[in-house]
Amino acid sequence: MTSAPAAAVFDPALPWRRARSVALRPEPFGALVYHFGNRKLSFLKSKTLVTVVETLADHPSADATLVACGVPEAQRPAYLRALADLARSNMIEPRESL
Amino acid sequence: MTAVVPQRPTGGRLVDQFEYGLDAPICLTWELTYACNLACVHCLSSSGRRDPRELSTAEAEGVIDELQRMQVFYVNVGGGEPTVRPDFWHLLDYAIGHDVGVKFSTNGVKLDRARARQLAATDYVDVQISLDGATAEVNDRVRGTGSFATATQALENLAEAGMKDFKVSVVVTRENVSQLDEFRALTDRYGAQLRITRLRPSGRGADVWDQLHPTQAQQRELYAWLLANGDRVLTGDSFFHLSAYGEALPGLNLCGAGRVVCLIDPVGDVYACPFAIHEQFLAGNVRGEGGFQRVWQQSDLFQELRSPQTGGACTKCAHFDACRGGCMAAKFFTGLPLDGPDPECVQGYGESALAARDLDLVTPRSHLDHSHTGPVRGQPTLLGMPSIPAKTCDESPLAGLRLG
Ligand code: SF4
Ligand code: SF4
Numbered sequence: 001m002t003s004a005p006a007a008a009v010f011d012p013a014l015p016w017r018r019a020r021s022v023a024l025r026p027e028p029f030g031a032l033v034y035h036f037g038n039r040k041l042s043f044l045k046s047k048t049l050v051t052v053v054e055t056l057a058d059h060p061s062a063d064a065t066l067v068a069c070g071v072p073e074a075q076r077p078a079y080l081r082a083l084a085d086l087a088r089s090n091m092i093e094p095r096e097s098l
Numbered sequence: 099m100t101a102v103v104p105q106r107p108t109g110g111r112l113v114d115q116f117e118y119g120l121d122a123p124i125c126l127t128w129e130l131t132y133a134c135n136l137a138c139v140h141c142l143s144s145s146g147r148r149d150p151r152e153l154s155t156a157e158a159e160g161v162i163d164e165l166q167r168m169q170v171f172y173v174n175v176g177g178g179e180p181t182v183r184p185d186f187w188h189l190l191d192y193a194i195g196h197d198v199g200v201k202f203s204t205n206g207v208k209l210d211r212a213r214a215r216q217l218a219a220t221d222y223v224d225v226q227i228s229l230d231g232a233t234a235e236v237n238d239r240v241r242g243t244g245s246f247a248t249a250t251q252a253l254e255n256l257a258e259a260g261m262k263d264f265k266v267s268v269v270v271t272r273e274n275v276s277q278l279d280e281f282r283a284l285t286d287r288y289g290a291q292l293r294i295t296r297l298r299p300s301g302r303g304a305d306v307w308d309q310l311h312p313t314q315a316q317q318r319e320l321y322a323w324l325l326a327n328g329d330r331v332l333t334g335d336s337f338f339h340l341s342a343y344g345e346a347l348p349g350l351n352l353c354g355a356g357r358v359v360c361l362i363d364p365v366g367d368v369y370a371c372p373f374a375i376h377e378q379f380l381a382g383n384v385r386g387e388g389g390f391q392r393v394w395q396q397s398d399l400f401q402e403l404r405s406p407q408t409g410g411a412c413t414k415c416a417h418f419d420a421c422r423g424g425c426m427a428a429k430f431f432t433g434l435p436l437d438g439p440d441p442e443c444v445q446g447y448g449e450s451a452l453a454a455r456d457l458d459l460v461t462p463r464s465h466l467d468h469s470h471t472g473p474v475r476g477q478p479t480l481l482g483m484p485s486i487p488a489k490t491c492d493e494s495p496l497a498g499l500r501l502g
Contacts, residue, residue: 023197025122025169028106029115032124034171036222039199041124041171043112 008094010062010087012080017057019093024050033091042091049082056092113352119404122168123394124358125334127372130158130186131178131364132468135207138230138241139478140269140310142373143363144301145178146470152364155185157385161362162189164389165198172199172222176372178364178468181208187216194222203228203267205245206252214255218262226265226293227252232280236273240310243476257288265332267293270320271310278323282331293332299431299441300373302469304461306480307432317444318343339424342417342444353426356381356403360394368393370403373427376464410437417445424448433461 018024025032030044033053044050052069059065062083071079086092106118133148134141153161165173173193180186181204193200201224209217209225217223227249231237234246256264266285268274274281278294285292299307312320321340324333328348335349350358356370356379366384369375381400382393394400407413412423423429424440432441433455439447 023169023171025171027115027120028118029108032120032169034169036171036197036199039172039222039224045112045115046109 007088007090010080010084012062012066012083014062015056015060015095016062016065016083016087016092017095018053019091022091024054026050033086035089035091038090040089040091042086042089044082049079052079052083053086053092057095113350114406116350116352116354116358117404117406119357119400121395122170122391123360125174125354126165126170126360126362127174127176128161128362129176129178129364129372130180130189131183133182134177134179134205135182136179136205136242136245137470137474137477138245138302139306139480140230140240140271140297140301140303141469142298142300142303143178143375144464144467144469146474147468148178149365149468153366153384155188157366158185158189159192161366161384161390162193162196162198164384164391165193166196168391168394170198172201175200175202177203179205179207187213190220190223194220199223201226204252205241206249209252209255211255211259214252214259214261217256218259224263224265225256225261226267227256227290228267228269229281229284230269230271231274232277232284236277238476238478239273239480240271240306240478242474242478245476253288253290257290262289263291264288265291265293267295269297270294270312271297272312272316273310275312275316275320278320278327282327291332292330293334295334296336296425296428298373298425298428300427301375301464304431304463309480311442314444314446314449317442321347321444339421339440339442340444341420342415346420351420352422353424355379355426356400360400362390368397370399371427373425374430375466376430376462378430378462407437410435411447412437412439415439415445415447430462433459 021037022033022035030046031050033042033044044053048069048071052065056062056065059068066076066079107114129143131148131152132145134145137146180202190200199222203226206227217225229237229249230240237246268281282292297303297311317340321343324337324347325345337347338351341347341351355374359371361369361372362384363369368381368384370379381397384390407423412418424443426436428441429436432452434441434451439451441448441452
């Protein structure tokens, strides 16, 4: 088994994407997240969060993705915490280009 | 009859969501064969002899294709002894090639140096060697003479081949619960990881459960040990009934049967849980129309299991949220009501329930038994059965004689 790369520090002003070795399986409450590299499981607890993770790659930053997905202002901190957790476990990764 | 599907809440805790089931299992066990070279006294699937109806290679590949479509990202493969299937190594490669990772449990009988090297070079495969004593003496009493040597040889081969993250899997019993630190030392020695799970009265386990399940005092020690060492040991979340002692143990504290867990047995039958091989928990067969997916998503049995428990003695218990009434299979095979306390309820309600059972109550038995019918080489001695020599060259008249 290859060792996982060090997790990136989550900065919502930067461009992100769902990690390439990660698959999302839709579930009634959101999605199951699976990392083929480190074989870790995680869960996305809302459908909006699923849309956010899936569309990170289409927007210039994580912040912009939240706006585009219509995440209400009051819920932004919770979403940013969820994304930071996903970054820590390598489920999302920083993207080079815009 | 179709079950009334209860309404799933939006948001909330994951454990509450899991009670309503998932579109595909998280923890799928697939037993490839009922054949086994050993005859462990507590075998959860009463394995020994192969079943002539076992899935063919092509059918097994079909199941893997389906798991890939359903995005089941890994399966726990077991048996019987899965590696005695001649197509085992082929199916392993086939699964990995179809994005279905494999974690397999074995007694180590086929893990020679060449196989160990092959495994070390394969991604997405996890190996678990079963060992039920940290010493040959304790292990071989339940798993059979020579089984400790076989298992530790396999561990040595894996370590030597540079295999990473392999596991030693221990069923905690009255006889080995005092060896937890020794188990840790043993696994550390091979660079392996320790995994301990709960003994359930399933399969042949029902015959020895009274004798082997940890006492109340031992359960408390086990709980303390888990709180102190929990981060370095895997448990398959199987001790969640101990959470009722106070602090919740890490992991999923919920019976996942038919909700996030299920079993595909060697003949393709789908049961709610590997510890529930009984007609009452049989949901369908992968050979049926619609395959595994239809059984998982639509069977009446699984629909019924996917609702939160609302009645019964446990819902009134102050610890219900932590312990959820414990293990369905443990209650069922000891003849206790499914909505009442676990037989090992840490509040002691299980013991009183067991004591209050009708004297002539016949506990449910599985309709299946693939146990060896004749004597087996190195047969376990726990039941006081005469052991036949582990090796044919051990025929000395003094072999096995205990002096004093
Ligand atoms: S029946 Fe027991 S072993 Fe099976 S999922 Fe439920 S708690 Fe776990
Ligand atoms: S009574 Fe039921 S819920 Fe309470 S501790 Fe015992 S098994 Fe768990």
